[in-house]
Amino acid sequence: MSTPHLIAAVLNWGVAVALFGIGIDYVRSTVPKPHHLKMLDVPWESLTPMTRLLIITLLRGTGLVAGVTGVFMGILLYEPYSRQEPWSRVAVLVAGCATLVPTLLGTIRVRRQAGPYAPMWPHFVMLAALGVAFWLNRDFGTAVATAP
Secondary structure (H helix, E strand, C coil), X not given: CCHHHHHHHHHHHHHHHXXXXXXXXXXXXXXXXXXXXXXXXXXHHHCCHHHHXXXXXXXXXXHHXXXXXXXXXXXXXXXXHCCCCHHHHHHHHXXXXXXXXXXXXXXXXXXXXXXXXXXXXXXXXXXXXXXXXXXXXXXXXXXXXXXX
């Protein structure tokens, strides 16, 4: 594996592991994250049990999406990507973007309406890593086999 392909693999694996880790963190949450709590108009404890259940369910649902995306990317990276199948670089990019772009758009909307509570930098870092990895693999799978 060439150096650019190795760097791309590390970047892609980094995004997959980060999404999986974020997913696990969100799924295990029993209260919203501090930046979520800052956005509430009232203290967490004053919300009705059903409202708290709804918020935690949405938080855990977001975690499931991130976790499943991380696992899916890991499967793609472990099998077809490691064999340098050309379609796999596109599949990894699409899988990551399918989670990161909608959550980034949601974060931008929240920041516009509620203030700078929701962090955007993780989205930008992971999207940049996916973009750089995709670019580094622009010749993925095009190596011509040579006869002995």
